[in-house]
Amino acid sequence: MSKVFVGMPAHAPAGVGALHASESFPAAARTALADTQLRRNLGAATTTIRAKREAVVGELADWEQLRLAGQAIKAATMARLDEHLIRLEEEVTKRGGVVHWARDAAEANRIVTGLIQATGADEVIKVKSMVTQEIGLNEALAEAGIAAWETDLAELIVQLGHDKPSHILVPAIHRNRAEIREIFLREMPGVEASLADEPQELAMAARAHLRRKFLTAKVAVSGANFAIAETGTLVVVESEGNGRMCLTLPDTLITVMGIEKVIPSWTDLEVFLQLLPRSSTGERMNPYTSMWAGITEGDGPQEFHLVLLDNGRTAVLADEVGREALHCIRCSACLNVCPVYERTGGHAYGSVYPGPIGAVLTPLLTGVLENPSLPYASTLCGACFDACPVRIDIPSILVHLRARSTEQTRKPPSAEAIAMTLASWVMSSPRLFGWAGRAMRAGRLLARRGRIRRLPPPLSAWTAARDAPSPPRQTFRQWWRHRDGGTP
């Protein structure tokens, strides 16, 4: 292999991990929209979190400045990402950690599997981590005969239910407590049949189950919210304390993080620790913030590995408009304010990253032709941009990816592309446009009582649920021409 940069960096490969949707968004959304339990849970949860977020954000007079600071720090960090990563590696190594570089999901899975096998363990406990879902680590470990136990309560529910997470922050948002009880009874060893579907009883059952795992597991796998380059410090923020147990009890800790998680200094962390909990759970501060650098003799894990994952991130960085998506701190505020997400839930996006950020990040990581329907899974209403703590202009990235999508498609032009080209041609000519406007009057033949109830495809998608307006007898420009006795 040549060391000279000879082309575009690679996208995340297909066939491994959870970035490649198996079904288009409109098709998957249709299924989700019909799920009344999902609709109710999502509606209730997103409404509650939205209100909490608004209240705690409203407390800070400098919230907009904090957002600007977050955006600026991320932009500056990405501009020198290579330098910060090398510094991080040096500092982690200096403190007794071992750094591994993984160019994609398959390589990361190989590295982690090898590290676990070297310890002789056949089971690991996991801290809630999106990146290990992105690479399909649990599935790779299962193939190698290693059981991976999720310890975040919601992730545990998802795992035991042989299910997929549907929300960044609340992965089991699509389940109700009766379903959770049923999953626990079926899948969790040692659960009594008398288990009630009361939140406290369910939590206690999960606690008993997880304690057994915490006290026996020799290896833990985590993700990271931030990595501070200047001291090689990893940061995990969480609510339950299960993460803290994973990070401190086992002998070996393996942390997998996307390369975009690095920040240069502790003063940068200050900004994000204000932005993240308020945007995420709607709390002023999250209950548990764990930080560690390398290993400490006689205290905590005695072996620490850090796997730095690319998996398409360098390709995203090469995209001048799309690179902003790498600023995401995974707070999920954009999901909670998104009117599309609120109705379809996360599974419809077919990726570990759902909602507005998923609609841009997933196709950026995989290449837009791998997930061509995702950039269109938005009305461009802009609520996500307003909620984003690091001001990612998601609507502009969506529009950018839509252009990428139509421009990269090499198939013979679609009916839509032909219609758009034709429309462009007509609309570039005032004369043709005037004729077209007048020709639309023929549509009046379809109208009854001033409205059209049925149109042929593709406009039938409109009239399936809405009337179409009857074209007027006179266009505006005709009216204008005649209003003053014919003077234009």
Place this chain on the structure above:
Amino acid sequence: MRVALFVTCLADTLFPRVGQATTRLLERLGHEVVFPPAQTCCGQMHINTGYQRQALPLVQHFADVFEAAEAIVAPSGSCVGSVRHQHASLARRLGHPRLAERSAALAAKTFELCEFLVDVLGVTDVGAYFPHRVTYHPTCHSLRMLRVADKPLRLLRNVRGLELTPLPDAEQCCGFGGTFALKNSDTSTAMLADKMGHVLSTRAEVLTAGDASCLMHIGGGLTRLSAGTRTLHIAEILASTESGPGGAVPLAVTAEKQGRVAPSARNAGADREAGS
């Protein structure tokens, strides 16, 4: 002031009464309205559906048509949003820096109707009369691209006879989203259903907004259900007076009459003016 009206392709071809109302309103306030007849479309549909190259001639055409104007006013938040926030960057991306400069200059003098009234003309009472119960939907692009904030509400509050009732969850998108309504019609319909539920809960006679496109969506849903609320563009309400040209927009038109007498009833005074 001499105002160049950018009527938008949708209002031109499907909702001429919106352009007529905008014209009447601005003229009533003492301004000269000109309609550059070569105007067509801002290209927003192309841009937002991923056809930037096909949008380029439209961006170019918009600049050619409106370059000489003192101020450009459109009765649409999203079309103005496209002119202001998309045209220049599109021209730059496709390698037309000179056009990008011209588009940026145009963006600075292109206004959505309500922001033009309040910010440029400094008017919040346009002397309108509209004795009906009305609720207002802030369209996403007027709200979040243009930041019109409460300007439309300030204008509506000063309309005599108008009873303004708040719309629950007003700031949530109606589900239109241009071609989203076709490409993701199921999700769009789910959003529309919730929006209509909120609109109907207000018991308003009229739902108004600053975009004919979103109103076409919500209004198309409401008439499909034979609901008791109709849609009117905010320009139509602000243009209404007791006796001025056009008169108050009549609401007491039954569906049956609408069908037979058709546009003269629906287009109210506008068509009368046109001598039809």
